[in-house]
Amino acid sequence: MSKPEKFFDENGLRLDGRRVDEIRPMKIEVGVLSRADGSCYLEWGNNKVLAGVFGPRELHPRRMQRPDTAIVRYRYNMAAFSVEDRIRPGPNRRSTEISKVSREAFEPVVMTHLYPSAVIDVFAEVLQADAGTRTAAINAAAIALADAGIPMKGLVSACAVGKVDGKLVLDLGKEEDNYGDADLPVAMTQDGDITLIQMDGNLTQDEFKEAMEMVKVGGKQILEIQREALKSKFSQFKTEEIEEAAVIETPEPDATIDETVGIETEVDESVETDTEVIETEDDNEKVGAVFVEDDANDKEPDENTDDEDVEEGEINE
C-alpha cells in the first residue's frame, strides 16, 4: 500500500466515499460460539473480530484471586493471517499493551464485586485487520459480556478519530491510519465517560477538543448498533419460528393449564412434590435474585428493604 495522492475528493468525501464524520458499516452477530458463555462476531469495514467471554469462573492459581472482587482478563490476539505480512502467533508487546488498556476499558462497567475471587475472561480474536482492530474488539467484547449474562452498568463503545491532511476524520480507514497525522482511539460508557483513550501523532488542543466531540457522536451511533444487535438476537428467533408455525398450523391461543412461572412469587413446595424426600423450601426463588442484595446493600443504601430482600433473608435462615 502506498500513500494516496489525496485523501478527499472535490466534495470532501474520503477515499471510501465516507463523510468526515461517518463510521464504516458494522455487522454484528450475537451468540456464535457454543462453548463460550457469551460471544459476538463483528465486522466493521474490513475488520473481522470474534469475542468470547468465559465466566465468572474459578481462578487458578489461587494466589491471583481477590477475596472482594472478580478480576477481568482480556486477551487481544491477532490471527497470524489477519494482516498483510504474517505475524507470529502468540502475544507480542503491542497485543499485550492493547489487552491491558482494553481490560481497563471494561473495569468501570463490569460489576466485578458481585463475583468475589472469580475471573471473567474476555478473548478477542482479530481474524482480519483493517485499521481500528482494538476498537472493533472492544465493541464485540461488550456484546459478548452482555450475552454471557455478566452484570454491567452499561455497554462500552469504542471508535477512533484521527487527522488526515490536516482534517479531522472519524473512524480511520486503513490508508488514513497508515498515512494520517494523528490517531485517537477512544472507548466510552453510555454516559460519555472515557474508559480508554490513546493517541499518537499530532493534534492542537483545539483539534483535540473537536476530535472528542466527533468521537462522542461516533460512540453514540455505535452504542445504538450494539443495542440493536442484542435486541434482535431474540426477535429474529421469534420471527423465524412464527413463520414456520404458520405453515404447519395456526398458533393456538392458550393453554388451560396454569403454567405461569413466578420469579419472585414462586410457590415453595414445587420440587418437593417431585423429588423423593428432599425438602426444598426455596428452589424457585433465587433465580434472578442473585444481585439483589448487593445491589440494595452496596450501591443504594437508601433503597427500600422490600419483600425480595425479606425473601432472601428467609432463604438464608
Added chain:
Amino acid sequence: MNKKIVIPGQFISNNVKNAGSGTYVDDGKVYSLLYGILNDKKRINVLPFSGKYIPSRNDLVIGTVIVVTPSNWIFELGSAYDGLLHVSEFPRRVDSAQMKGIMNVGDSAIIRIKDVNTAMKVELTMRERGLRAINYGRVIEIMPTKVPRLIGHSGSMITMLQKETNCEIFVGQNGRVWINGKDNDMDRLGVAIDMISRNSNVSGLTEMIFRFFRNGNDVNDVTRTSFEDTDDIRADDME
C-alpha cells in the same frame, strides 16, 4: 406494565423504590444490569437470558467430584465457584483412606450448600436425608436461569413430566437435573426438558409439553404450534 428485552445500562424507570434484581439505581433512575427480560409487574426485575449459577446458602445442587484431598471432596457445581465437602459433612464417619472409595473423581452427588462466605468459599453438606451420591440415572444440564420454568407454577410442569414419564426427577438449583427411569422414558423426558429449555419464553409451554407426550415424538410440530407474540409470551412467562 412493561415486558421487553433490556440490555445492560438501559433506563427502565424512575421508580427507585421498586428496583429489584438485575437492576441498579443511579441518580434517581433505575437501569438494567443485565441482558434479559424485564418484569416490572410488581418490583422491577430483569431475568437474564444467561448466566452462571452463583452458590447460595441452603441451595440444593448436583455436583461432580473433581478432586479428593485427605479431608475434602471438591465438587464442581457448574458455577463460578467449586464447593468443598469436608469429610465431617458426610453422613457417616469416613477415614481419609476410604474417601476415594466412597466418592471419587467423576462421581456425582446431590448436595446442599451449607455456607458461602464473603470470598465465596462454598461449603457443602450431605448430612441430611435424601442427600447422596448418585450412581444411576442421568444428569441433564440446563441454564440455571431456566430452572423456574422447568419446575413450573406450584410445580405444575415438573409434576406433569413425572406423571407422563414415570421418572424420578430432581432439579438442582444449579441447572442440573437428575432423572431416573426406564431408558426410553428418560429419552422422552430428556427431549421434553430440552424443549422447555429452548422454549422457556413461550406461553402455553406446559400444554405444549403435554401434547408432546400424548402425540408421540413429533417434537417440531408441537414446538411450532405454540409460538405467539413475544410480548405476551414474556408477560406470561414472568408472572
Added chain:
Amino acid sequence: MSEVMSKLKKDYIYNLLLKGQREDGRAFDEIRDITLETHVIDKAEGSAKVQYGNTQVLVGVKIQVGTPFPDSPDVGVIITSLELNPIASPTFESGPPRENAIEMARVTDRGIRESGAIDLKKLCITRGEEVWMVFIDIHVLNDEGNIINAASLGAIAALMTSIVPAERNGKGEDFMLPVREMPVCISLADIGGELMIDPGRNEETVCETKIMITSNQDGSICAMQKSGEGALSEKQVLQAVTIACEKAAQVREEHLLKI
C-alpha cells in the same frame, strides 16, 4: 485445566453405544454436517472456514519469499501451525501450543506434505536462494470435538484457493498455488470396541483411543496417527482404513470438488 467428565455421562454414552446409538443420534459411520466457506479472509492468500457440526475452525494461508532448506535447495517450504485458542473451549489455556495442538498441526501437515498436494518444485524462485514459503495457520474458534478433521479440511481448501503473491514481491505475475491432490483426514474413535467416525466432544473425552487416517483421491493412504492411551486391534485398524477412505471420498466429492 482439564475437564472432569462425570461417570454418569460416561455411562450414558456407553449405554447408548450398546444400543447402537450415539449422543446426537448419528449412525456410527455418519459424519456431522459440514459447511465449508472459502475466501473468508481477504488479507490471506487463501482461506477457509470449516464447521464440523458446531466445531469451528478458520484456516488462513500466507505465502512469502524465504530461503530454502540447505538439503532441499529447489523446493518450497510448508509450515503448519495450529493454535488451540482459549476462546474455543473453557479447557484451553493461553500460552504456547502444547502437545495436543502440536500433534494436530503435524498430522495436518503430514497429510498435505506426504500426499504431494502442493507441487513444491514449482515454488522455487532461485535455486538455493529463494523459494516460496507457505504458512498454513489454523485458528480454532470453537471446540465441539474432532478439531483435526475440520482443520485438515480447512487447510486443503484454503490451499486450493491460494494465490501466490508474486507481483507484490516483485517476482513476476501472481499464480494459483499449484495444488494437485486433495488429502482428506477422517478420525475414528474407539469406544467400547466400536469405531465411531467424527467423534463429538463427549465421545472424544470418553474414548481411550482415536485413529486419524488421511487418504488421497485414488484411495491411497498418506498419513495416519493413533492417538490416546488405549490400543487398537489389527482388525480395527484395517476396518478404520476402509471406512476412512470411503468417507474421505465422500467429503472430497461434496466439499472440495465444489471449490
